Amino acid sequence: MIKEAQFYEKSIDNKVKCVLCPHDCTIAEGYKGKCGVRRNEQGTLNTLNYGEVSSVALDPIEKKPLYHYKPGSKILSVGSFGCNLSCDFCQNHTISKNQPDTQFVSEEELVLKANMLKQKGNIGVAFTYNEPSIWYEYVIETAERLRQDNLEVVIVTNGFINAPPLIKLSPYINAMNIDLKAFNDSFYGGICKGELSPVKRTIELMAEHCHVEITTLVIEGYNDDLSQIGELSAWISDIDAKIPLHLSAYHPAYKFDAPATSTTTLLKCREEAIKKLKYVYLGNVYGTDNNTYCDNCGTKLIDREDNTIQILLKQNKCPICDNSINIVL
Numbered sequence: 001m002i003k004e005a006q007f008y009e010k011s012i013d014n015k016v017k018c019v020l021c022p023h024d025c026t027i028a029e030g031y032k033g034k035c036g037v038r039r040n041e042q043g044t045l046n047t048l049n050y051g052e053v054s055s056v057a058l059d060p061i062e063k064k065p066l067y068h069y070k071p072g073s074k075i076l077s078v079g080s081f082g083c084n085l086s087c088d089f090c091q092n093h094t095i096s097k098n099q100p101d102t103q104f105v106s107e108e109e110l111v112l113k114a115n116m117l118k119q120k121g122n123i124g125v126a127f128t129y130n131e132p133s134i135w136y137e138y139v140i141e142t143a144e145r146l147r148q149d150n151l152e153v154v155i156v157t158n159g160f161i162n163a164p165p166l167i168k169l170s171p172y173i174n175a176m177n178i179d180l181k182a183f184n185d186s187f188y189g190g191i192c193k194g195e196l197s198p199v200k201r202t203i204e205l206m207a208e209h210c211h212v213e214i215t216t217l218v219i220e221g222y223n224d225d226l227s228q229i230g231e232l233s234a235w236i237s238d239i240d241a242k243i244p245l246h247l248s249a250y251h252p253a254y255k256f257d258a259p260a261t262s263t264t265t266l267l268k269c270r271e272e273a274i275k276k277l278k279y280v281y282l283g284n285v286y287g288t289d290n291n292t293y294c295d296n297c298g299t300k301l302i303d304r305e306d307n308t309i310q311i312l313l314k315q316n317k318c319p320i321c322d323n324s325i326n327i328v329l
Helices: 107-120 132-148 163-172 185-192 197-206 226-240 263-273
Strands: 008-010 016-018 038-041 044-047 055-060 074-079 122-127 152-157 175-179 211-218 245-249 280-283 300-303
Touching: 016 044, 044 132, 074 107, 107 122, 107 132, 122 132, 132 152, 132 163, 163 197, 175 197, 197 211, 197 226, 211 263, 226 263, 245 263, 263 280
Parallel strands: 074 122, 122 152, 152 175, 175 211, 211 245, 245 280
Antiparallel strands: 008 016, 038 044, 055 074
16 A cells, blocks of 8 residues: 655655655655655655555564563564665565565554454564564554554564654554664674664663663674674663673575574673673574573573473562562563
């Protein structure tokens, strides 16, 4: 469905400037922005993906990944197509860099589906799979309706969005997982075709508004340097040392042919990260300990072994030492 976009400026020569994300694309008539889903049509910026759903599934919330938000619950996950970054290693390039088959789902239909799935443990909707910020108009309108029905709203994002649209969206978000792809500008500029500073701003802003967890996809030889992992972790710690960090293994995809990340590398990165952070988890690997422990006394609080979730606390405090845990039950 085509709909007029929010957050753009018109020009007298029929060009438009999109100010949704930090690319601030100036778009000539008949052309699209870098995201591939916002097009200038006779001086009006239209979004091409409103309500267009490419992927839908009822997922465990841990799959987002969110380990400290409603653990053990399920969430209806939906995605569209397009992305405002161009990561050479994109793990979802079939929908981020192509226009797949989609089905139009109105915001009313999505909210109704989310409500119907409550009987299967659904707590709300996660906008995920591709980049939800460029699905902005649909996301914000649907999120408002979801919150009116007391349903949770989760955003899984690259964090590459300008502050004004983010602030407008923030009242409707319960939880976010934000990709922090590396902690240097050259990686963002050369491999992702973006910038680091707007992502850092997103994390700082949203840590004040909702539950936040962070994911870094670790690629050997590119962003696994332990000094860089240390800097990244120290920066997060300055915001809140109890923000969970997920270090995930890369697997060859799209234009990248680097070898898959070894478990040994991930373990070394986690060892470095936990010098500054209280909760560091490993993703896309098996056989590692991803349970949650009290950061004060070491008591196991959430058991994630054998693909089951056992929650061993009744509130966000350790039952043994009464330490406050950054978790939403």
